[in-house]
Amino acid sequence: MNTSSMPDIVFAILFFFMVTTTMRSETLMVQMKLPSATEVQKLEKKSLVTYINIGVPMDTRLGTGTQMQLNDRFADVSDIQNYIAQEKASMNEADQPLMTVSIKADEATRMQYITDVKQALRQAYALKISYSARKEEN
């Protein structure tokens, strides 16, 4: 059997994956089940999106209280302003107004926590937010 075209085909697939891939930048330390919604929109440019993860720590020794993860560590609501400022500074100046914050929170989270996060985001002038949710068909 002539397999001389196999490397070409494999290269084609390889290039496809190289172009579409985005490296997983952070490991999740909180577990969350996102709420479901039907009217979700896709977040387009990944480089403009900053994530805030809210959930229960995976490590059960850390208790069952709601915790927030920014980048690769646990953080407090008061750390959000610094975090947003840092993320903004690492962006292109033209992209900064387009920055979107995606709030990925567990569906059982109390709204008090979400509201505190929202207030902190307002103070940090990160006004474009997205409540991350799973797409649910109905």
Next chain:
Amino acid sequence: MAKSSKKVPALNASSMADISFLLLTFFLLVSNMDVDSGLARRLPPPPQSQDQTSVDVQRRNLLVVLVNAQNEILVQDQQGLVVYGNENELMGSAGNAAMKDVVKAFVLNESNSAELPQLIEEDFGPPIGIVPVTSNHVVSIQNDATTRYSAYIAVQNEVVKAYNELREEGSRRYFGMGYEELSISQKEQIDKLYPQRISEAEPKNYGDQ
């Protein structure tokens, strides 16, 4: 014409396939295809001074959506109120209309009722022309400190669904095609016709009282 006897030295490329397979497997493993999706919202800028925090809205222009600590949902305008026992009832059950229909009726005010938002005539450019719209209406979503996040998202989702259906209907009426097929400027026209006016108020501790 002598045929060139000079031979290009052959390169053994049989291992290239193996190497590219290795690379392919690597990228297959590290790539994650799932795109993050969610409900997009715009927060109001932080209050500059104390007196700027509240905006007066006429009672008839206001639809209050309240989610309490037991995740019960109350939708109230000047015409009356609807209570939903939990987030699953939002689709409409137990004699209640679906919440999205309540929001749509509120935003449209087709009967020009004095208890629903004021209709103001505005020019939206061809082919829509001058039509009366409730440009001052506000949907105010309020929640308790202990409300479950999923109930809050379900309510947000219902409100967005109402607006999306309004835009779809408007686009079919004025342009004769679905909202998704419109050009960007046509979408802007429809968005101006039915602007999303959702206010997320500060939380109150109803549960403590």
